[in-house]
Structures are given as structure tokens and as C-alpha cells.
Amino acid sequence: xxxxxxxxxxxxxxxxxxxxxxxxxxxxxxxxxxxxxxxxxxxxxxxxxxxxxxxxxxxxxxxxxxxxxxxxxxxxxxxxxxxxxxxxxxxxxxxxxxxxxxxxxxxxxxxxxxxxxxxxxxxxxxxxxxxxxxxxxxxxxxxxxxxxxxxxxxxxxxxxxxxxxxxxxxxxxxxxxxxxxxxxxxxxxxxxxxxxxxxxxxxxxxxxxxxxxxxxxxxxxxxxxxxxxxxxxxxxxxxxxxxxxxxxxxxxxxxxxxxxxxxxxxxxxxxxxxxxxxxxxxxxxxxxxxxxxxxxxxxxxxxxxxxxxxxxxxxxxxxxxxxxxxxxxxxxxxxxxxxxxx
Amino acid sequence: xxxxxxxxxxxxxxxxxxxxxxxxxxxxxxxxxxxxxxxxxxxxxxxxxxxxxxxxxxxxxxxxxxxxxxxxxxxxxxxxxxxxxxxxxxxxxxxxxxxxxxxxxxxxxxxxxxxxxxxxxxxxxxxxxxxxxxxxxxxxxxxxxxxxxxxxxxxxxxxxxxxxxxxxxxxxxxxxxxxxxxxxxxxxxxxxxxxxxxxxxxxxxxxxxxxxxxxxxxxxxxxxxxxxxxxxxxxxxxxxxxxxxxxxxxxxxxxxxxxxxxx
Numbered sequence: 224x225x226x227x228x229x230x231x232x233x234x235x236x237x238x239x240x241x242x243x244x245x246x247x248x249x250x251x252x253x254x255x256x257x258x259x260x261x262x263x264x265x266x267x268x269x270x271x272x273x274x275x276x277x278x279x280x281x282x283x284x285x286x287x288x289x290x291x292x293x294x295x296x297x298x299x300x301x302x303x304x305x306x307x308x309x310x311x312x313x314x315x316x317x318x319x320x321x322x323x324x325x326x327x328x329x330x331x332x333x334x335x336x337x338x339x340x341x342x343x344x345x346x347x348x349x350x351x352x353x354x355x356x357x358x359x360x361x362x363x364x365x366x367x368x369x370x371x372x373x374x375x376x377x378x379x380x381x382x383x384x385x386x387x388x389x390x391x392x393x394x395x396x397x398x399x400x401x402x403x404x405x406x407x408x409x410x411x412x413x414x415x416x417x418x419x420x421x422x423x424x425x426x427x428x429x430x431x432x433x434x435x436x437x438x439x440x441x442x443x444x445x446x447x448x449x450x451x452x453x454x455x456x457x458x459x460x461x462x463x464x465x466x467x468x469x470x471x472x473x474x475x476x477x478x479x480x481x482x483x484x485x486x487x488x489x490x491x492x493x494x495x496x497x498x499x500x501x502x503x504x505x506x507x508x509x510x511x512x513x514x515x516x517x518x519x520x521x522x523x524x525x526x527x528x529x530x531x532x533x534x535x536x537x538x539x540x541x542x543x544x545x546x547x548x549x550x551x552x553x554x555x556x557x558x559x560x561x562x563x564x565x
Numbered sequence: 566x567x568x569x570x571x572x573x574x575x576x577x578x579x580x581x582x583x584x585x586x587x588x589x590x591x592x593x594x595x596x597x598x599x600x601x602x603x604x605x606x607x608x609x610x611x612x613x614x615x616x617x618x619x620x621x622x623x624x625x626x627x628x629x630x631x632x633x634x635x636x637x638x639x640x641x642x643x644x645x646x647x648x649x650x651x652x653x654x655x656x657x658x659x660x661x662x663x664x665x666x667x668x669x670x671x672x673x674x675x676x677x678x679x680x681x682x683x684x685x686x687x688x689x690x691x692x693x694x695x696x697x698x699x700x701x702x703x704x705x706x707x708x709x710x711x712x713x714x715x716x717x718x719x720x721x722x723x724x725x726x727x728x729x730x731x732x733x734x735x736x737x738x739x740x741x742x743x744x745x746x747x748x749x750x751x752x753x754x755x756x757x758x759x760x761x762x763x764x765x766x767x768x769x770x771x772x773x774x775x776x777x778x779x780x781x782x783x784x785x786x787x788x789x790x791x792x793x794x795x796x797x798x799x800x801x802x803x804x805x806x807x808x809x810x811x812x813x814x815x816x817x818x819x820x821x822x823x824x825x826x827x828x
Contacts, residue, residue, distance in 0.1 A: 252588055252656065252657075513612075513613035526611075528591050528613065528614040528617075529590060530591055
């Protein structure tokens with residue numbers, strides 16, 4: 224009897240020994256600075272890779288039910304819908320080979336989605352479960368485009384009145400503004416030497432942090448900067464982020480979050496990180512990146528310090544302040560989750 | 566002058582296997598004005614992360630936790646210097662090694678003429694090769710001249726008659742972009758006022774199997790018959806046809822040159 228007890232105990236403790244280090248490993252590494260520090264969990268997704276594969280994981284959003292939606296250019300399942308614990312709840316979409324931009328808008332109480340498809344050269348508005356509501360083709364009304372191939376939209380932002388702003392971030396870097404029905408209003412940005420021009424206008428969002436002065440925050444990724452415009456497309460200011468190839472800005476509360484695809488000084492070398500700016504647009508934290516330092520108003524060049532990411536492409540912040548990071552061209556890896564450390 | 570962080574060869578020497586759940590630190594970032602210098606070269610190493618140490622060597626060895634901790638800019642003064650640096654930090658695997666080489670200028674070169682470079686990559690004209698600027702492995706940097714011809718001649722005039730014993734030719738290797746090392750370099754000398762070139766050295770360069778990263782490479786050409794001269798001619802023979810098994814098979818390889826030193 225004693226001997227048998229002993230064996231049982233041994234196998235239990237062995238099982239414990241196998242499990243415990245994994246838990247520790249998962250919780251070991253804390254990334255970030257100041258009041259924005261997070262514990263990384265690389266094993267958040269519980270999706271079965273053989274049934275629900277991903278390719279590039281481009282963007283993520285949270286819907287009003289609290290679910291986390293991921294957009295990938297894997298046409299077996301373009302949209303993967305998770306709960307916050309990483310359990311896969313549903314998937315949809317097979318017709319978005321260039322699925323890239325993924326924006327959620329609460330339209331009179333109902334969640335709708337806007338997909339930018341790089342390959343289809345279109346913006347597609349859908350219901351939360353993927354039913355197509357509207358398709359916006361290439362913006363020939365601007366007079367700047369002669370064929371769909373010149374237009375490679377990467378992101379949309381929806382104003383409170385329903386106006387749709389599309390960033391042609393892989394095409395001609397124009398921002399095209401439509402009304403809620405998809406009728407062309409105006410365009411701005413584009414390439415050039417002036418401050419108001421954009422280079423790789425990869426992302427766009429509404430910045431409503433200053434209630435008196437709503438504005439658009441737009442990535443000029445190859446210039447390592449965000450640029451701010453009013454809702455009529457007038458240029459306001461540049462927020463320089465030296466060293467950082469910033470993808471779309473994502474504003475939650477008082478903070479702006481962005482995936483940094485790569486460090487300027489290590490291009491093509493899986494040198495990404497995540498940056499967080501406060502309401503004054505000062506960098507307060509870099510996840511897996513250098514500690515932000517300012518010499519007066521000038522931010523020092525930023526770069527990756529920890530090889531936690533390869534090419535992060537988007538950040539989603541949920542209702543509990545957790546982050547989810549989707550990555551491009553990173554070995555078809557699922558998103559990582561980050562829990563705040565207080 | 567280049568003030569931002571440099572991009573150049575990172576040598577991916579893995580110092581320890583990646584343990585499950587333990588991340589590796591990124592390599593530290595080197596900052597310098599140029600890989601070529603007249604009397605001394607100042608190199609800074611940056612890594613803005615707490616609880617980490619940068620350790621470095623200048624003897625060619627891979628840095629270990631016993632090597633010097635970086636605290637202030639390093640002054641390099643030797644004819645040829647190689648700096649290797651790694652970051653260590655508790656809770657992380659050490660970074661890969663970052664490595665860069667630095668070269669002291671040799672004899673003063675009065676002027677240089679070259680075969681016409683390709684129109685896309687003229688650098689800043691022939692003086693590009695003696696301006697002591699460079700050390701970045703990006704072929705679109707103005708510090709490089711790119712050639713797509715069967716031979717490339719570099720004719721060098723010295724201010725004073727000197728005995729040249731060694732030539733360093735700084736070239737780029739980036740096979741993915743069809744930029745290869747040359748297959749042969751011949752060195753000639755001519756007496757003042759004559760056009761009678763005499764071959765004083767020759768180097769055959771083997772095809773490199775480095776098909777991965779872009780790298781700055783210094784070709785060391787030994788002079789077999791050193792003699793006093795004021796004029797040196799380098800006849801550089803690019804790879805005319807890229808062999809099978811390499812990117813760009815059967816195409817003419819590019820030759821990129823950044824600097825020439827005579828010693």
C-alpha cells in the first residue's frame with residue numbers, strides 16, 4: 224500500500240513539474256515602461272491550427288459583445304472570432320484574399336465592419352457576422368486613379384456622422400472621404416515633399432480625445448510618424464516617432480497604441496515592437512522596444528530591444544485594458560495577449 | 566555625416582538555444598560616422614533597456630559575460646579594427662552578436678578615376694571611393710558606386726611616390742540583390758609620366774556561399790612585387806555570369822565598391 228501511494232505521489236509531482244514551468248514561462252516576461260507594463264502570453268489562441276489556419280494576421284477589433292475579432296488573409300477563414308480567453312467561437316469569410324484593414328463601427332447601436340482588401344482594391348462593409356452591406360470600388364471620382372490596381376486601401380476610419388475615410392496606404396497614399404452611403408466627398412494627403420503629404424499612409428483613426436477638436440490621426444509609416452488632420456482634411460501637425468514604422472493608431476481612453484512593424488535601423492530583420500502614447504502624444508511605453516527618452520521636445524530614436532515580436536501589425540485593446548497583438552509575415556503565428564501589470 | 570543608428574551586418578551567432586518562454590534580447594545598436602577614419606574612430610553602442618549590460622570585444626572574439634562592459638564611446642585607432650558587441654540581461658537569452666569593422670586611411674590619395682558606374686548608382690562620383698565615408702551595407706546608400714560592366718578600372722594617383730605593399734578594396738556582398746564579390750583583381754603600377762603598366766599583384770576571389778545577408782567586405786590584396794610609384798591601376802573583374810544555385814543565375818552580377826585604401 225505504501226509503495227503504491229508513493230508511486231501515485233511521484234507521478235503527480237512529475238505532472239506538476241511539467242506543468243509549472245510552462246505557466247511560469249508564460250507569466251515571466253513583463254514588457255513596457257512606466258504605467259503601461261504588460262505580461263505577455265504567446266499561447267492565448269486556442270484555435271486548432273489544422274482546421275483554422277492563419278496567414279498574415281493583419282488587424283483585430285473587439286465587438287460590443289466583448290468578442291475579439293481577427294482578420295487574416297487566409298481565405299479558409301478570413302475572420303476568426305474569439306472570446307477574451309482565446310477560445311475560438313466562430314469564423315467566417317473566404318472571399319478576402321487581400322484582407323488587411325479591419326475597422327468596427329457602432330452604427331446606431333449595431334456593430335458593422337469595414338474591410339480593406341489589398342488584392343480586390345476595394346473596401347467592403349459587412350455585418351458583424353460577415354454579410355456584405357456595401358462595396359466601395361477604386362476612387363476614380365478623385366481624378367487621381369485610372370484603374371483599380373493603382374488603389375491598394377489599407378485602412379478605414381468612420382466618423383461619428385458615418386463618414387468613411389479610406390487610407391490608400393499601399394497605393395497612392397491619398398485619404399479618400401465618403402459619406403455613410405459611400406458617396407465621394409473629397410480626398411487629401413497623397414505623396415509629396417510638404418508636411419501635409421504622406422508616405423505609406425498605412426493606418427487612420429478618429430481622435431476624439433479632445434472633445435472640442437475631433438481630428439484624424441494618420442500613419443505616415445515610412446516617415447516614422449503620425450500626422451494629424453481635421454475632419455475636412457486640413458493638415459494640423461506631425462507627431463514624429465523616430466525609428467518606428469508605425470501601423471494604424473488605435474485610441475482607447477486617453478492613450479494611443481500602435482504596432483510598430485519594424486525598427487528603422489533594422490529593416491527586414493523582424494525588429495518590431497509596440498508603442499504607446501499619452502494624450503499629449505508623448506511616448507510613455509514601448510513593449511519590447513527601447514525606453515522612450517526625450518531631450519526637450521525631441522524623442523530619441525526608438526528600436527526593438529527584446530525579440531518578443533517579429534512584425535507586429537495591429538493592437539486591439541479590450542474593455543479590461545488587455546492588449547492583443549496581431550503580426551504580419553511572422554510564421555503564421557496567432558495573436559499574443561498582454562495583461563496589464565499594475 | 567550619418568547621425569542615426571547604423572544598419573550593417575549582424576552576425577547571427579546564437580549564444581544559447583532559446584528556452585521555452587524565454588525571449589532573446591535584440592542585438593545592441595552601433596552608432597558611428599563612418600567605418601573609415603583618418604586618425605581615430607569613435608563608436609557608441611546603444612541599448613535603452615534597464616538591467617542589461619552591453620559587453621564588447623575588439624580582438625575578434627565573440628563577447629562573453631567575462632568581457633568588458635560598455636560604459637562610454639570606444640575609440641579605435643588601429644589600421645584594422647573589428648568591434649563585436651552583445652547584450653546580456655537577467656531573464657533573457659543574450660542577444661546575437663553585432664559586428665562592424667573600421668579601417669584607418671592608408672596613403673594619401675590625390676585623385677581617382679573610375680570606369681563609368683551604372684547610372685542608378687553613381688555614388689557621389691569617383692571621389693566616393695576615397696572620401697572615407699561609409700560602412701553601411703545598404704546598396705542604395707550614396708557611399709556606394711554600382712557597376713554592371715565586365716571590367717572596372719580604378720586609376721589612383723598618389724601625391725608622392727610610395728611603395729604600396731597592400732590594397733584594401735571595400736565591396737558589398739548581397740547575393741539576393743545580385744551583388745557579388747568580384748572574381749579577380751589585378752594591381753598595376755606605372756612610372757611617373759608613362760603609361761607602361763606593370764602588374765605588381767593579382768588576387769583570385771572564390772565565389773562566396775554567403776547567400777543570406779548583405780555584408781560589407783574588405784578584400785585584402787597583397788602586392789607580390791612592391792615598388793615605388795605614384796600611379797596604381799586596379800583592374801577589377803566582376804562576375805560576368807552568376808552560376809547556378811545562386812540568386813540571379815545566368816545574369817551579369819553587380820559590383821558595388823565603397824572605398825579603396827593603399828598601405
